[in-house]
Amino acid sequence: MKKTQPSITEDQARTYAAWFKALSDPTRIRLLHLLAAEARPMSVGELVExxxxxxxxxxxxxxxxxxxxFVLxxxxxxxxxxAVNRTxxxxxxxxxxxxxxxEDGRAR
Known part of the structure; x- marks a missing residue:
């Protein structure tokens, strides 16, 4: 059986893990959704309201x-x-x- 090198680097794995961790809280999802729906920068006070x-x-x-x-x-x-970082x-x-x-939606 041939061993293949992982196509995800250690840095990518750390980045992706941090992203998933940041999205693992329902409150953060709600805040992202609110910021995206408003489509404008908002202050903490506005969000608290x-x-x-x-x-x-x-x-x-x-x-x-x-x-x-995820926010800027x-x-x-x-x-x-x-503001939401849409990029x-x-x-x-x-x-x-x-x-x-x-790759391109197809399994490798």
Missing amino acids: RVPIGQSTVSHHLRTLADVR PEKQGTSTRY CLTVFPEAVRAILGE
Whole structure:
């Protein structure tokens, strides 16, 4: 039996694992959805008004999402607004295909 080299590098595996970990919390999914639906940068205060979660919890979740670049923080004076990083999220399905060993939607 022939051994094949994994097609996912160690760096890619770490990145993909961080992405999945960031998306493993329902609150973070809800925040991403809200930011995507609004299609504009929003402050923590605006987000807190829309979800039944405290400000420190929302801030924590946004930091986690920003760490993997799913959201992009934009400083405006003393506050920060957050926007969905659509580029990063559109690449996410490619990561899933790579993990499954698929190229162009076909199994390798």
